[in-house]
Structures are given as C-alpha cells and as structure tokens.
Amino acid sequence: MTDRIVTSSDIKPFEVTLPGSKYLANRYIVLAAISHGTTQLTNVPANDDIKAALQAISILGADIQWIDESSVNIKSIENFELSSDLIIDCHDSGTLARFITALTGLFYSSSGHSITITGSAQMRSRPMNESVVSLQNLGVKVSSDNGYLPIKLSGPIAGGSCELDASRSSQFLSGLLIACLRAEKDTLIHLNSELVSESYVELTLRAIELFGGEIKRINCREFFIPGQQSLTAQEIQVAGDVVSSSYFMAAALFAKTSCTIKHYHFDSPQGESKFPQVLEKMGAKVYLKHDDLTVEYDKPLQGVEVDMGNMPDAVPTLAAIACFAEGETRITNIGHLAFKESNRIVDLCEQLRKLGADCDYDQSSITIRGSKDLNAGKVSSCHDHRLAMSLALMGIRLPGLVIEHSEAVAKSFPDYWQYVERIGMVIEPNLISN
Numbered sequence: 001m002t003d004r005i006v007t008s009s010d011i012k013p014f015e016v017t018l019p020g021s022k023y024l025a026n027r028y029i030v031l032a033a034i035s036h037g038t039t040q041l042t043n044v045p046a047n048d049d050i051k052a053a054l055q056a057i058s059i060l061g062a063d064i065q066w067i068d069e070s071s072v073n074i075k076s077i078e079n080f081e082l083s084s085d086l087i088i089d090c091h092d093s094g095t096l097a098r099f100i101t102a103l104t105g106l107f108y109s110s111s112g113h114s115i116t117i118t119g120s121a122q123m124r125s126r127p128m129n130e131s132v133v134s135l136q137n138l139g140v141k142v143s144s145d146n147g148y149l150p151i152k153l154s155g156p157i158a159g160g161s162c163e164l165d166a167s168r169s170s171q172f173l174s175g176l177l178i179a180c181l182r183a184e185k186d187t188l189i190h191l192n193s194e195l196v197s198e199s200y201v202e203l204t205l206r207a208i209e210l211f212g213g214e215i216k217r218i219n220c221r222e223f224f225i226p227g228q229q230s231l232t233a234q235e236i237q238v239a240g241d242v243v244s245s246s247y248f249m250a251a252a253l254f255a256k257t258s259c260t261i262k263h264y265h266f267d268s269p270q271g272e273s274k275f276p277q278v279l280e281k282m283g284a285k286v287y288l289k290h291d292d293l294t295v296e297y298d299k300p301l302q303g304v305e306v307d308m309g310n311m312p313d314a315v316p317t318l319a320a321i322a323c324f325a326e327g328e329t330r331i332t333n334i335g336h337l338a339f340k341e342s343n344r345i346v347d348l349c350e351q352l353r354k355l356g357a358d359c360d361y362d363q364s365s366i367t368i369r370g371s372k373d374l375n376a377g378k379v380s381s382c383h384d385h386r387l388a389m390s391l392a393l394m395g396i397r398l399p400g401l402v403i404e405h406s407e408a409v410a411k412s413f414p415d416y417w418q419y420v421e422r423i424g425m426v427i428e429p430n431l432i433s434n
Ligand SMILES: O=C(O)C1=C[C@@H](OP(=O)(O)O)[C@@H](O)[C@H](O)C1
Pocket: 023, 026, 095, 168, 169, 170, 171, 174, 196, 197, 200, 312, 313, 336
C-alpha cells in the first residue's frame, strides 16, 4: 500500500498534453487483432489496462512489437483454431474482460481445448453474466462462476440472434459488436433493457468503421452485424484521453487559475468530451482555440443538476469539484456506477464525508451541498484509480490530505503523480502511516 500526502501546491496557469485515450486504445487493440495485416498505433497509453489488453491478444496469437514507449505494431491473429488450452488474465480491466470474452468466442477446437478468462479479485466481483448469456445464445459453449469470472469458453460464434441486457454496462454490447464482425453468420443483437453509457457504443461503432467494418443500427434496441467481415489493419495516432483531462480542469479550478489542454478531443463521441460544458454551467470560462481547450476560473462555482449517464468516468471529478461549489449539485442517472472498480456511488460519498462533505446518495444519484467547512483528512482510493485521482486534487484546497492506496492510478494513468507535481502540487509519500 502506498499512501501519499498533498502537502502544498502553487499552481499557475498551465498547459498539459495528456497521454493517449485508454478507451480508444482498448478498441483499436481488439480490432487490430482481428483485422488483416499489421496495425500501427502511436500515442498509446502504456497503463496497466492497456498492457493487459496487449498481453491478452498476444496469448491469442497476435504479434506485438513495441517500437518505442508509446508506439506499438500489432500483427493480427491468423489462426482461430485452438491447439492448447489458454488462460487470459484481465487484471482490473472491465473493458478488457467484456471485450475479450466476446472475442474469444471466435476460437474453436475439434479436440476439446478451451479458453479461460480470469482477472483480479476486484474484477472477479464485477458482473459478467450478460456476456455469458449472449454468447450462449450465439452458439458458444460458456461456463462461469455464477455470472462472474473466471469464464471458460470455446466457440465459434455461429451468429443468429441474441438478447442482451445492457443496463449495468455498455461494454457487453461493445464487445459483442466487435466479435460478431467475424461470426460465421449474420447477427442480430436485441437489447432487452435500457442501454447505459450509450456514448461508448458510439465510440465503438466509430472505431469499427475505421477498420472497415459495417454495422447497422436498426433502431434504438437492435443492431445488425453482417458476419465474416474482412477488416483492414490501420495506422492510427490515438487521440488524447478526455477523462484524464478532467483532473487538470479540476486542478485549475481548485487553484483559481486556468489550464489549457493541448489537442483536446472535443468531437469525440465519448460523453466525457463534453465535461467542460458542465464546468461552464457551474461558472467556469471555457474556450476552444483550434484544438486546444482552456478552462479558466472566473468566479465562485455554483452547484449544478446534471445527468451524467453518458459521462460515468467523470463523476468522481465532478463530485470533488461540487464539494467546493456554492449550493447543491445533483448528479443523476448513474446507477451503473455501482459496478465499477469501486461502488462509485457509495464508496465515493463515504470518502468525501471523511473530509466533512455534506453529501447523500440513492441508487442512481448523488447530491452534494458545497461547504466551506471541509477539512484535510485521510481518504482511501478504495483501489479505484478515479477516486485516487479526484480525491487527491481536493488537497489543493485542503493541504495535508492523505490518499491511501494511491498506487491505484496505474490502471489508467501511471504517471499521474508526476503530471500533477509538474503543474505545482507537492505530493510526498506519507511516511507517518507507512
Ligand atoms: O467501453 C468503454 O471503454 C467503457 C465504458 C464505460 O463503462 P460502462 O458501460 O460499464 O458504464 C466506462 O465507464 C468504462 O470506463 C469504459
């Protein structure tokens, strides 16, 4: 366990260029694995989730060559017939677990071999049953630990039609959309629930299109995927990570200064790309010049009511900001945050309360009343990178704040502490409690 203490900060207007998007990289990696030829990716974020994704497709037969610390060549998988049993470890990555489970459905064996998908203890407690049921519908032999990892399966994906429950995560749908491009026959996916985090499905559809794949969205509940599609390897520079940007916007507002995010992916379909507009509604000034985005403190921020259903990963950032805003902030439509690395409704509120925050929650929303009576205290990341990164920023206003399990940031942003030190936060290992 590594604790860190935010001892002080002196943040002046700053510029920052963020590492490449974990979300885009996750999609490009699995698509590269099933596209003919060698895909060249640059600006790849070398975080734990992405390393796990590359390791997973390499076990399945893709050839991975790192060219430098952020460029990787991926030669696609040539043979989908299993000649031995394989084990894939998804570590803490929900996206990988859902994407790779669907993708491994394409592998078959005439001699009884299978693939086992597993993950960390944390990942083994996140839902997987939706993948299991839908793959079974499509002809894959699948068994699981009561709807959780480990999952054992052998394909192929025959195609046909399947029902899918997308009320706990959109990742089940994104994974299936990608895998079914290579199914034996055409596939019709029918959603039998609401679709949460819908903007992420749009991100998947755009990535599929980039590799030459074709999917028809028939209506809001049905997707038609022609089978046996031939996808083509691509050369792609991964755009910057919009969720990682949110921490720097928050840092600037806490420090009553401004930040410029270089090459901000404002047009991304990912919901969080519109997070600056939420900050604007709260009173921040937001400018876009060419592709650089500036967020500037102007006057005390005001609470806001906002549907964050399509911006799930920026909720911890907004909650941290809301603690210092005037009045009430209500974050709605976030029931699916219970199934992330931590329960991002309950755990987040419990940590904020340790700092004196006035907040409460129900099954699908968080309400925070901004306060002047917050105090530095000790909070835990709950082994959730987004809690670690968001809570730490509160140390700009609350020097002395301690973050337990700060190592959680490695999942998406291993250099986070160096980045925030560069903008003027002073962060040290907390030797008192270690
Ligand atoms: O498809 C993706 O890349 C993701 C979708 C979202 O998950 P849910 O669909 O489970 O909300 C998001 O929270 C997660 O970090 C990444």
